Amino acid sequence: MKQGFKPDVIGNEGWFYSEKVKDHFFNPRNIFKSKAEAKKYKADGIGTIGSPICGDVMKLWIKVDKKTDRIKECKFQTFGCASAIASTSMLTVMATEKGGMKLDKALKLTPKDIMERLGGLPERKVHCSVLGDKALREAINDYFRKTRQFERISGEGTKIIDKALKITNKDIEEAVLEGAKTFEEIQKMTKIGIQDKNCIPETKRLIKYYREKHFGKN
Amino acid sequence: MQRIYLDHAATTYTRPEVKKAIMPFFEENFGNPGSFHSIGLEAKKALLEARKKIASILNCEPEEIIFTGSGTESCNLAIKGVAFALRKKGKHIITQKTEHHAVLHPCEWLEKEFGFEITYLDVDRFGIVDLRQLENAIRKDTILISIMYANNEIGTIQPIKKIAAIAKKHKVLFHTDACQAAGLEEIDVKKLGVDLMTINGSKIYALKGTGLLFAKKSTPLMPLIHGGSQEFGKRAGTENVAGIVGLATALELAQKERFKEAKRLSALRDYLIKNLLKKIPKSILQGHSKKRLPNNAAISFLDVEGEAILLYLDREGICASTGSACTSSSLEPSHVILATGMPYEIAHGNIRFSLGKKTTKKEIDFVIKKLPKIIEKLRKLSPVELSKKEVGL
Structure with missing residues (x-):
């Protein structure tokens, strides 16, 4: 893992989180005062990701400045552990600071960007708790739909890799985000390449690509 | 502290x-x-x-x-x-x-x-x-x-x-x-x-x-x-x-002290369980109400995650434990709570308090005072709003 990703191990009162993570966890930014306020909030776009069964749910509300195409406000709710709450909080800060992030740039935010700003997270926390960027993309796409900018909705270019099981590059990306590091691990999770052996080299290439995209080079 | x-x-x-x-x-x-x-x-x-x-x-x-x-x-x-x-x-x-x-x-x-x-x-x-x-x-x-x-x-x-x-x-x-x-x-x-x-x-x-x-x-x-x-x-x-x-x-x-100590701890345990269940809505006792260790109180809270609760408790000086997936290396929530037929949503939000020889009523009262506020804060932050009925309870 890259230098910046190293968890701020122990030291901080024996916790596995950095001071910055703890700050965002105990004092989350951009939250609603109450559930009632959340219900009344007039957002330009809303995005949700995760499920309570998996243990993480992130929901984001955005307001967009139509003239500048920048995020004016970004509010959040998170069900999950400390790193899930802190990373979503940090994401809302990143999206709204310095006059607000341009939508095109916001669409490209990665878990890696968020983690770097948090000063790192314990490794095993990364894949499960940093899902906020996906919720943000959902919210932006929701805004595009509502403002009828259909051509801007990002489909993330899905392509079938395993022809027998119809496993896509997105499925591989998901598996990488869930912590898979090797082809064998992804095969265990998805059964990829068991029947369609031709897809193995392409799958291996994609694993490398997504690992670098989300977690940086070794 | x-x-x-x-x-x-x-x-x-x-x-x-x-x-x-x-x-x-x-x-x-x-x-x-x-x-x-x-x-x-x-x-x-x-x-x-x-x-x-x-x-x-x-x-x-x-x-x-x-x-x-x-x-x-x-x-x-x-x-x-x-x-x-x-x-x-x-x-x-x-x-x-x-x-x-x-x-x-x-x-x-x-x-x-x-x-x-x-x-x-x-x-x-x-x-x-x-x-x-x-x-x-x-x-x-x-x-x-x-x-x-x-x-x-x-x-x-x-x-x-x-x-x-x-x-x-x-x-x-x-x-x-x-x-x-x-x-x-x-x-x-x-x-x-x-x-x-x-x-x-x-x-x-x-x-x-x-x-x-x-x-x-x-x-x-x-x-x-x-x-x-x-x-x-x-x-x-x-x-x-x-x-x-x-x-x-x-x-x-x-073994010499066990009858007296079991009696003392059971009373404290029941006092803790009774008050937490009463003060915190959508909370569920895990395990058996009587056939349980005198020092164990395990309770699940809907809509919130165990590790988050644990860290807030720790900030108040209270050391407890959770079977949440986020504290396990397998990223699976407690196999024990799942084995009792509880859904995943509940297994994620479980906290275990286990009492000991030095545990006092004053300490238990402190937990009873602090925990409802912690759950309330985390619930306000949570997009999940399950009812007991939705999770089959």
């Missing part, structure tokens, strides 16, 4: 009586019990006395006690030791789903690497095994039943005497992991009827890294660690004399 330790099921502090009892075994009486000189003999004498003391507490022979390095090691010795000794007789073992990993993982290993067959019995909503299912699971080739005395996460106490009777009737050996129970429950092996029983020091105010396995004289048992002839050839390695003396001291004191 005051610190309130409510994680005694993880480990206890070392009580002063134990500290005092073991002190001579560092500099003065440091010998190897296997040596044939006066310093060695002194150590041997201390070892013998500790063994005798424990034997009288467990109501067994001194030769039936094997000292080990932990509860986990004792469970491994019981399961693998019996399995290897009796593998020609049969390769079927019965255990149940809420066991500690110290039992489950050796069983899985025997299954995977040596072709044993393991039956994992179900438990009910409260974590109790079904005795009829147990009896039906016994086969001609069943060599061992391993069922814990009391569960470490939800505190449920199993009907050990009844299980022992069934095992005896079918001439199958019975091991119980009594790590959580040893400090507060009956551990007379004759009254319980067990063939093997695991106890460790780190849960009863003795040292970490100490444990024992009671194994009835006739029990076939293959050692896991080979070397010297210590522990009747069942566990090689120079004995941890200080640790063993501490274990004997702690066990003696625990």
Whole structure:
């Protein structure tokens, strides 16, 4: 893992989180005062990701400045552990600071960007708790739909890799985000390449690509 | 900041009586019990006395006690030791789903690497095994039943005497992991009827890294660690004399105090459970309301995640524990709570408080005061709003 990703191990009162993570966890930014306020909030776009069964749910509300195409406000709710709450909080800060992030740039935010700003997270926390960027993309796409900018909705270019099981590059990306590091691990999770052996080299290439995209080079 | 330790099921502090009892075994009486000189003999004498003391507490022979390095090691010795000794007789073992990993993982290993067959019995909503299912699971080739005395996460106490009777009737050996129970429950092996029983020091105010396995004289048992002839050839390695003396001291004191202490802790436990369930909406008690350890209160809170609760509690100085996926290395929530039929949504939001000798009502009152506010804050932050009905309760 890259230098910046190293968890701020122990030291901080024996916790596995950095001071910055703890700050965002105990004092989350951009939250609603109450559930009632959340219900009344007039957002330009809303995005949700995760499920309570998996243990993480992130929901984001955005307001967009139509003239500048920048995020004016970004509010959040998170069900999950400390790193899930802190990373979503940090994401809302990143999206709204310095006059607000341009939508095109916001669409490209990665878990890696968020983690770097948090000063790192314990490794095993990364894949499960940093899902906020996906919720943000959902919210932006929701805004595009509502403002009828259909051509801007990002489909993330899905392509079938395993022809027998119809496993896509997105499925591989998901598996990488869930912590898979090797082809064998992804095969265990998805059964990829068991029947369609031709897809193995392409799958291996994609694993490398997504690992670098989300977690940086070794 | 005051610190309130409510994680005694993880480990206890070392009580002063134990500290005092073991002190001579560092500099003065440091010998190897296997040596044939006066310093060695002194150590041997201390070892013998500790063994005798424990034997009288467990109501067994001194030769039936094997000292080990932990509860986990004792469970491994019981399961693998019996399995290897009796593998020609049969390769079927019965255990149940809420066991500690110290039992489950050796069983899985025997299954995977040596072709044993393991039956994992179900438990009910409260974590109790079904005795009829147990009896039906016994086969001609069943060599061992391993069922814990009391569960470490939800505190449920199993009907050990009844299980022992069934095992005896079918001439199958019975091991119980009594790590959580040893400090507060009956551990007379004759009254319980067990063939093997695991106890460790780190849960009863003795040292970490100490444990024992009671194994009835006739029990076939293959050692896991080979070397010297210590522990009747069942566990090689120079004995941890200080640790063993501490274990004997702690066990003696625990059993002497247990009725009074169990009564005191049960009252505190019930007070904590009653108030938390009353003050926090959508909270659910895990385990059985009566058949539970006097010091265990395990409660799930809907819409919030266990690790987040734990960190907020820690900030208030309260040390507890959770079975949430976020604190496990497997990223799976507690297998114990899932085994009781609880949905994943509930398993993620579970907190265990385990009380101890120094726990006071004032401390419990502090938890009752702080926890509702923490849950309220996290719920305000949560996009999830489940009802008890939605999760099948």
